Amino acid sequence: MSRFSQPQDPDFQAINTSVDFDWRLWRHDVAQSRAHAAMLASIGVISAPDLDELLSGLDEVAAELEAGSFAFAPDDEDIHTAIERRLTELVGRVGGKLHTARSRNDQVATDVVLFVREACADAQAGLGGLIELLLARAEKHLDWPMPGYTHLQRAQPVYLGHHLLAYVWMLLRDRGRFDAVSAACGVLPLGAGALAGVNFATDRSQVAAELGFESVAPNSIDAVSNRDFALDYLAAAATLATHLSRLGAELVLWSSTEFGFCTLSDAWSSGSSIMPQKKNPDAAELLRAKAPRIVAHHAALHGVMHGLPLTYNKDMQEDKEHLFDTADTLALTLAAARGMLATVSFDRERLAAAASDEQIAAVDIADLLVRGGLPFREAHGVVADLVRVAADEGRSLSSFDADELAAIAPTLDREALVALLHSGSWLESKISVGGTALVRVREQLAAARSAFAAG
Ligand code: ARG
Numbered sequence: 001m002s003r004f005s006q007p008q009d010p011d012f013q014a015i016n017t018s019v020d021f022d023w024r025l026w027r028h029d030v031a032q033s034r035a036h037a038a039m040l041a042s043i044g045v046i047s048a049p050d051l052d053e054l055l056s057g058l059d060e061v062a063a064e065l066e067a068g069s070f071a072f073a074p075d076d077e078d079i080h081t082a083i084e085r086r087l088t089e090l091v092g093r094v095g096g097k098l099h100t101a102r103s104r105n106d107q108v109a110t111d112v113v114l115f116v117r118e119a120c121a122d123a124q125a126g127l128g129g130l131i132e133l134l135l136a137r138a139e140k141h142l143d144w145p146m147p148g149y150t151h152l153q154r155a156q157p158v159y160l161g162h163h164l165l166a167y168v169w170m171l172l173r174d175r176g177r178f179d180a181v182s183a184a185c186g187v188l189p190l191g192a193g194a195l196a197g198v199n200f201a202t203d204r205s206q207v208a209a210e211l212g213f214e215s216v217a218p219n220s221i222d223a224v225s226n227r228d229f230a231l232d233y234l235a236a237a238a239t240l241a242t243h244l245s246r247l248g249a250e251l252v253l254w255s256s257t258e259f260g261f262c263t264l265s266d267a268w269s270s271g272s273s274i275m276p277q278k279k280n281p282d283a284a285e286l287l288r289a290k291a292p293r294i295v296a297h298h299a300a301l302h303g304v305m306h307g308l309p310l311t312y313n314k315d316m317q318e319d320k321e322h323l324f325d326t327a328d329t330l331a332l333t334l335a336a337a338r339g340m341l342a343t344v345s346f347d348r349e350r351l352a353a354a355a356s357d358e359q360i361a362a363v364d365i366a367d368l369l370v371r372g373g374l375p376f377r378e379a380h381g382v383v384a385d386l387v388r389v390a391a392d393e394g395r396s397l398s399s400f401d402a403d404e405l406a407a408i409a410p411t412l413d414r415e416a417l418v419a420l421l422h423s424g425s426w427l428e429s430k431i432s433v434g435g436t437a438l439v440r441v442r443e444q445l446a447a448a449r450s451a452f453a454a455g
Helices: 010-016 019-042 048-067 079-097 104-140 160-184 204-211 220-225 228-254 282-305 314-343 348-355 358-371 376-393 402-408 414-423 438-454
Strands: 145-150 153-159
Touching: 019 048, 019 079, 019 104, 019 204, 019 314, 048 079, 079 104, 104 160, 104 220, 104 228, 104 314, 104 438, 145 160, 145 348, 153 160, 153 358, 160 228, 160 438, 228 282, 228 314, 282 314, 358 376, 358 414, 376 402, 402 414
Parallel strands: none
Antiparallel strands: 145 153
């Protein structure tokens, strides 16, 4: 029985089918079918024996899918039709009752929201592990001086612990974003039917409670049109991936011979097919390169959704592969970030040597003059002159004698300058809140730990 008198063109079937990828939704599809069937029985639309048959049939279907023995048929357009087809083969006509008061439109929206909810939980678990590890690594390297950079030029010294904690704050914000996505996943679409509601007094709250939703979508049109939660998830994932890519980029730089700040473990490095000496930071490079892929998934789904008339359109089938690949990529990148950070070893001496470059005390020298009453802008000029002459002559800032200094920067007192350069205090003087002085970094570590514990 069909509305159609011709068979489908094979190319139509090829473009239309989604079962090759949406089979991944089967657990969610079975779960919502169980909840839906139970609700139909409790409002008397199907009988208790019908429910028993449907539930045991769904158990069998789930067991086949779990075992990998489920035989997909050529006409299984998507996972929803495949499951209903197999259910009906197993339990007979009663299988046809399952789709009462339900459309694939509210069904697929429900599967997708359940998938995204789970993907958020996975992201949170991965994030939690990574944050915990970074907190431990920050504590271990709390007072290791290193140069801080802007424009990838040595700028001002910081402690490695401070630098690692920067990632903790980034990831804590990511966690907040995924929390917001999880909240957006708390609204049940099922019960909206195709778009207008259904011809039965269904108990949507019962289904919501069984599936762990906070509430039911209040508008059937919005319920089947909405993919905001998917966009929100992809946006959160894109920002997290961007953070991980910056971490990857730093590991690539830092592990180079030029920097020599750290060594990646062998377990997280690869060799070269031709150059025997090479130890390549491939995973860090891939961490760097995976971010644009997730950003593209986010942009792609916006492309799919923008300009779509309400309600469901087949375009929306294209949400899935973007979501699936994002979830898989995120899991991999989080694991790689964690694996590399857990095993990387930092070179304390090399970091300290780079941080003791006198040039990076330039702001501190200017502030010395500011304390003597010079406006900062003028002090900046004085130090710039000194730095220029030192660079031109290939000399260190502390190498100028009193006469030379008087000629270049008469306002600068040589003793005070040398004392400053030798004190090593350029880190410990950064006492502003959030600064790199050790007392502040300790304070920050404690704050990060409690922010983490509060989440
Ligand atoms: N495979 C479809 C999707 O993923 C399921 C919904 C189909 N609904 C429809 N009215 N054809 O979007």
